[in-house]
Amino acid sequence: MKTAVVYYSFDGNCALVAEQIKAILNADLIRLQTKDEKKRGGFAKYFWGGAQVVMRKKPALKPYDFDAAAYDLIIIGAPVWAGSPAPPLETFLSAAKISGKKLALFLCHAGGRGKAMDKLKLLLAGNTIAAETDFINPAGNTGELKRKVEEWLKPLARE
Numbered sequence: 001m002k003t004a005v006v007y008y009s010f011d012g013n014c015a016l017v018a019e020q021i022k023a024i025l026n027a028d029l030i031r032l033q034t035k036d037e038k039k040r041g042g043f044a045k046y047f048w049g050g051a052q053v054v055m056r057k058k059p060a061l062k063p064y065d066f067d068a069a070a071y072d073l074i075i076i077g078a079p080v081w082a083g084s085p086a087p088p089l090e091t092f093l094s095a096a097k098i099s100g101k102k103l104a105l106f107l108c109h110a111g112g113r114g115k116a117m118d119k120l121k122l123l124l125a126g127n128t129i130a131a132e133t134d135f136i137n138p139a140g141n142t143g144e145l146k147r148k149v150e151e152w153l154k155p156l157a158r159e
C-alpha cells in the first residue's frame, strides 16, 4: 500500500505525528510550507493565524511534489486554528482536487478542536474517510504518541 502523509505544521506537533506514521507505514511525507513561513510567537502568532481563518485566507504555498494518483492511501494532517484546519490545508486542497481516494485524517490541537474535523471532511467530500483521529499537543508526550499512532494505523495497515 503506497501511502502519503500531506500535512502542515507550524510548531512541530503535526510534523511529529507525520514522522511517526512514516516510521510505521514507510509513507512519503509531503510537508506543506507557506511562502511566508517566518516564526512568530505569543499573541502575534494567534492574532496572525486567527485572522487568516476569519478572513478565509488561502496562503500561498512553497512548491511541493504530490500526485494523488500515485497513492493508495493519503493521510492528511493539520493543526487546529481557531476551530478550523489551518488555512494552508485549504490552499492545498483547493489546488490538489483530491477525489475518489481512501483517506485518513488527523488533527493536532490544544484541547479545543471545535468543528475542525467536520470542516476538514467537508473540504474532502467525494473521498472515503477510512480513519480519523486527533492529538492534543503530542510534542509534550512522544512515548504516548507512538502508541497512539500505532493503534490508529492498525486497521489501515491490515487492509
Ligand SMILES: Cc1cc2nc3c(=O)[nH]c(=O)nc-3n(C[C@H](O)[C@H](O)[C@H](O)COP(=O)(O)O)c2cc1C
Pocket (backbone or CB within 6 Å): 008, 009, 010, 011, 012, 013, 014, 015, 045, 046, 047, 048, 049, 050, 078, 079, 080, 081, 082, 083, 084, 108, 109, 110, 111, 112, 113, 114, 136, 137, 138
Ligand atoms: C493561530 C493559532 C490558532 C489556534 N487555535 C486553536 C484552537 O482553536 N483550538 C485548539 O485546541 N488549539 C488551537 N491552537 C493550538 C494548536 O492547534 C496546537 O498547538 C497544535 O498542536 C499545533 O500543531 P503544530 O505544532 O503542528 O503547528 C492554535 C494555534 C495557533 C498558532
